[in-house]
Amino acid sequence: MGHHNPDSPSHLKHYFHDVNQQYETSKFAMWAFILTEVLTFAGLFVAYIVYRSWYPDMFVDAHKLLDVNKGLMNTIVLITSSLTMALAIWAIQKNNKKLSVVMLVATFIFALVFLGIKYLEYSHKFEVGQLPGEFYSYMGPDAVHLNNPHIFFSIYFIMTGLHGLHVAIGMGLIAWLIYSTQKGNLTPEYYTPMEMIGIFWHLVDLIWIYLFPLFYLIG
Amino acid sequence: MSNKTKQNYLNHPKGIMSWLLTLDHKRIGLMYLFSGILFFFLGGLLALVMRFELAAPGNDIISNEVYNNVYTLHGAIMIFLFIIPAIPGALGNILLPLMVGAKDVAFPRLNLASFYIYSFGALFAMYTIINGGVDTGWTFYTPYSTQSSSNVVPMTLGIFIIGFSSILTGLNFIATIHKMRIPGLTWYKLPLFVWALYGTSLVQITATPVLAITMVLLMLERFLGIGIFDPALGGDPVLYQHFFWFYSHPAVYIMILPAFGIISEIIPVHSRKKIWGYKFIAYSTLSIAFIGFLVWGHHMFTSGQSVFSQIVFSFITYFVGIPTGVKIFSWILTMYKGQVSFTPPMFYALSFLFLFTIGGLTGIFLGAVALDIHLHDTYFVVAHFHYVMQGGTIVAFLGGLHHWWPKSFGVMYNQTIANIAALGVFIGFNGTFFPQFLLGLRGMPRRYATYDEQFVELHSYSTFWSGILGISIFIAVMNLFWSFIKKNKVDPGSNPWGGMTLEWTHTSSPPHPHNFEEEPVLQHGPYDYDKVIVDKTYKK
Numbered sequence: 001m002g003h004h005n006p007d008s009p010s011h012l013k014h015y016f017h018d019v020n021q022q023y024e025t026s027k028f029a030m031w032a033f034i035l036t037e038v039l040t041f042a043g044l045f046v047a048y049i050v051y052r053s054w055y056p057d058m059f060v061d062a063h064k065l066l067d068v069n070k071g072l073m074n075t076i077v078l079i080t081s082s083l084t085m086a087l088a089i090w091a092i093q094k095n096n097k098k099l100s101v102v103m104l105v106a107t108f109i110f111a112l113v114f115l116g117i118k119y120l121e122y123s124h125k126f127e128v129g130q131l132p133g134e135f136y137s138y139m140g141p142d143a144v145h146l147n148n149p150h151i152f153f154s155i156y157f158i159m160t161g162l163h164g165l166h167v168a169i170g171m172g173l174i175a176w177l178i179y180s181t182q183k184g185n186l187t188p189e190y191y192t193p194m195e196m197i198g199i200f201w202h203l204v205d206l207i208w209i210y211l212f213p214l215f216y217l218i219g
Numbered sequence: 220m221s222n223k224t225k226q227n228y229l230n231h232p233k234g235i236m237s238w239l240l241t242l243d244h245k246r247i248g249l250m251y252l253f254s255g256i257l258f259f260f261l262g263g264l265l266a267l268v269m270r271f272e273l274a275a276p277g278n279d280i281i282s283n284e285v286y287n288n289v290y291t292l293h294g295a296i297m298i299f300l301f302i303i304p305a306i307p308g309a310l311g312n313i314l315l316p317l318m319v320g321a322k323d324v325a326f327p328r329l330n331l332a333s334f335y336i337y338s339f340g341a342l343f344a345m346y347t348i349i350n351g352g353v354d355t356g357w358t359f360y361t362p363y364s365t366q367s368s369s370n371v372v373p374m375t376l377g378i379f380i381i382g383f384s385s386i387l388t389g390l391n392f393i394a395t396i397h398k399m400r401i402p403g404l405t406w407y408k409l410p411l412f413v414w415a416l417y418g419t420s421l422v423q424i425t426a427t428p429v430l431a432i433t434m435v436l437l438m439l440e441r442f443l444g445i446g447i448f449d450p451a452l453g454g455d456p457v458l459y460q461h462f463f464w465f466y467s468h469p470a471v472y473i474m475i476l477p478a479f480g481i482i483s484e485i486i487p488v489h490s491r492k493k494i495w496g497y498k499f500i501a502y503s504t505l506s507i508a509f510i511g512f513l514v515w516g517h518h519m520f521t522s523g524q525s526v527f528s529q530i531v532f533s534f535i536t537y538f539v540g541i542p543t544g545v546k547i548f549s550w551i552l553t554m555y556k557g558q559v560s561f562t563p564p565m566f567y568a569l570s571f572l573f574l575f576t577i578g579g580l581t582g583i584f585l586g587a588v589a590l591d592i593h594l595h596d597t598y599f600v601v602a603h604f605h606y607v608m609q610g611g612t613i614v615a616f617l618g619g620l621h622h623w624w625p626k627s628f629g630v631m632y633n634q635t636i637a638n639i640a641a642l643g644v645f646i647g648f649n650g651t652f653f654p655q656f657l658l659g660l661r662g663m664p665r666r667y668a669t670y671d672e673q674f675v676e677l678h679s680y681s682t683f684w685s686g687i688l689g690i691s692i693f694i695a696v697m698n699l700f701w702s703f704i705k706k707n708k709v710d711p712g713s714n715p716w717g718g719m720t721l722e723w724t725h726t727s728s729p730p731h732p733h734n735f736e737e738e739p740v741l742q743h744g745p746y747d748y749d750k751v752i753v754d755k756t757y758k759k
Contacts, residue, residue, distance in 0.1 A: 015322035025325045029394040032424055036386055040428035134444035148453030154445035
C-alpha cells in the first residue's frame with residue numbers, strides 16, 4: 001500500500017513527504033509538549049507563590065529544615081547529566097555510536113544518583129515527621145514556633161515528587177535509548193528520538209534549577 | 220474513479236481488530252463519534268430525570284441525595300466525556316487531515332492512544348455511576364469535595380486521565396496543522412474549521428495540565444490531608460476555585476470554538492457565497508482563545524473577591540464579546556445576498572446563530588458584577604450556559620454531523636425528517652431553557668430538587684418542552700443512523716452541498732483509506748464558489 005519511494009529510508013512514515021518534514025513535525029510537537037509540561041508545573045508554582053506570600057516567615061524558617069548540601073549536590077548531578085545527554089546527541093551526529101552509548105549510560109547513572117540522594121532526603125524527612133499536611137509531626141526546637149509548616153512540606157513533596165516522577169520516566173526513556181542506539185537503530189541520519197528525549201531531559205533539569213533555589217535557598 | 224472507489228476506509232481493511240487497532244484518523248474519529256453519542260444520550264437521560272423530578276415541587280421521583288448525584292453526573296458526563304473529548308475527537312479527527320490534504324494526522328499511534336486513554340478515563344466515570352455516584356456538582360468545589368463520602372476520587376481520577384487524552388489530541392492537531400499541510404495551502408487558505416481546531420488545541424495543551432494538577436491536589440487533599448485547600452490546616456478553599464476555573468473557563472472555549480468552526484463551514488457552503496471577513500474570523504478565534512485565559516475570576520464574584528479583582532475580571536470579560544460579535548456579524552454578512560438553501564445543516568446553523576447570540580448576550584449580563592451577584596447560582600446561569608453549550612455547541616455539532624454525514628459515510632439521510640427534527644430541537648430547546656431565564660430572574664436557585672409553589676408554572680413548562688427536545692434529538696440522530704440501514708448511498712464522487720474544501724473536492728465519499736488517491740493539488744481557496752464549477756451531481 002502507499003507509494004513508497006524505493007530509496008526512502010525505513011524510518012520514514014508513509015504519511016510524511018520526506019525525512020525533513022517528519023523530523024520537523026516531531027520537534028515541533030515536542031516543544032508543544034514542553035509547553036504543556038511547563039503549564040503543569042506552573043499550577044504548582046502558583047500554589048508556592050500563594051502560600052509563600054501568606055506565610056513568608058514560616059517558609060524562611062521551614063526551608064532551614066532542608067539539607068542544602070544534598071540539594072546542591074543534586075543540582076550539580078542533574079546539570080552534568082544534561083551535559084552528557086547533549087554529548088550523546090553530539091556523538092551520534094558524529095557517527096560515534098560507542099561514545100553516544102557511553103554518554104547515555106552516564107546520563108542514566110546521574111539520574112539514578114539524583115534519585116538516590118532524593119531518597120536519602122525523603123527518608124530522613126519521613127523519620128523525623130517533616131511530612132505533608134496531617135502527617136506532619138516534627139516538633140524539633142527549630143520548628144516549634146512555625147505557623148503551619150506542613151503547608152511548606154506539602155508543596156515541597158508535591159513539587160519535588162512530581163519532578164522526581166519526571167526523572168524516573170526520563171530514566172525509562174534513556175534506558176530505551178541506550179538499547180536502540182546499541183542496536184544501531186539510531187544513526188547520524190535518524191536520531192530524532194534521542195533529540196526529543198534530550199529536550200525532555202533538559203526540561204527536567206530546568207525545572208530543578210527553579211526548585212532548588214525556591215526551596216533550599218530562601219532568605 | 221473506476222471500481223477503485225469501492226475501496227474506502229469503512230470497508231477496507233476488514234475485521235474487528237482492524238478497527239480496534241486502527242491508526243486511521245477517520246476510523247478513530249468514528250470511534251470517538253459513537254462513544255461520544257453514547258455518553259451524550261446517557262447525559263441526556265440524566266437531564267430528563269432531573270426535568271421530570273422538577274415537573275412539580277416536592278420529591279416525586281427521586282430523593283434529594285439522588286438528585287445531587289444526577290445533576291453532578293449530568294454535568295460531568297456532558298462536559299468531560301462528551302463535549303470536550305468527543306467533538307474535536309470525532310469531527311476534528313475525521314476532517315482535519317482531509318482539510319489540510321494530509322494522509323493522516325502527524326502522530327497516528329498517539330491518536331489511537333488518545334482514544335484509549337479517553338476510554339480508560341470513561342471507565343472510571345462509569346464505575347462512579349455503578350458505585351453510587353458523586354454529589355459535589357461537576358465543579359468539585361472544596362471544602363465539600365474533600366469531605367463528601369461519595370465517589371469523588373474515581374470521578375476526578377477519570378477526569379484526570381481524560382485530560383491526557385485531550386492534551387495528546389491537541390498536540391497532534393497543532394503539529395498536523397503546522398507541518399502536514401500540502402504545499403501551497405498557506406494559513407490564510409485553510410478552512411476556518413481548521414483555524415477553530417487550532418485555537419481549541421492551543422487551549423487544550425495549555426489549560427488541561429492545570430486541571431490535571433488541580434485534580435491531583437484534590438485527591439491528595441482527600442488521601443493525605445495536605446492542607447492546601449483546607450482552612451483548618453492553614454489552606455485556602457478558594458484557591459481550588461482559582462485553579463479549577465483557570466482551566467474550566469478556557470475549557471468553555473475548548474467546547475465552543477469547534478462549534479464556531481463548524482458554523483464557518485456550513486454557512487458559506489449553504490449560502491453559496493464566500494465567507495465574509497475570513498481574517499476577522501480566523502483572528503477572532505485566536506483572540507477568544509487568548510482572552511479566555513484572563514477571565515476565570517468572573518466565576519468567583521461571590522467567593523470573597525476584592526472589589527478591584529471584580530472590576531478587572533468583569534472588564535476583561537466584556538472583551539470576549541468583541542471577537543465573538545465579530546464572528547456573528549461575519550456569518551450574517553456571509554448570508555447577505557447569498558443563495559441560502561434550507562438544508563438540514565443550514566437549519567442547525569441558523570438555530571445556532573439565534574441561540575448562541577442569546578447565550579452570548581446573557582453571558583455579558585453575568586459578566587457585570589452587580590447583576591451577577593443577584594443572578595449567581597440561579598437558573599439564569601443554568602439557562603445561560605445551556606444556551607451556549609447546547610444551543611451553541613451541540614446544535615452546531617448536530618449541524619456538522621448532517622453536513623459531513625454524506626462525506627463521512629457515503630450515505631444520505633432523509634432530509635425532510637432531518638429538517639423536522641432540527642425544528643423540534645430549536646423549539647424544544649427554547650421551550651426548555653427560556654423559562655429558566657425567567658425562573659432565575661425570580662430567584663429560583665440552581666441544584667435544588669424542589670422549589671416553592673410560585674415556580675410551578677415555569678418549571679412544568681420547561682419539563683414539557685425538555686421532552687420534545689429529547690425526542691427531537693433522538694429522532695435527528697436515529698434518522699442519521701437509519702441512512703446506513705437503508706443504504707441510501709450517494710455517488711462516491713458526489714458533493715451534495717457543493718463544498719469547496721479539499722474533503723469535498725479531492726476525495727470520494729466515503730474517503731479512500733489513505734484519504735486521497737493521489738496528493739491533492741490546490742486549485743482554489745476554501746470558499747471560492749465563484750471560481751470553480753460546482754460538482755455536476757450537486758443539483759439532483
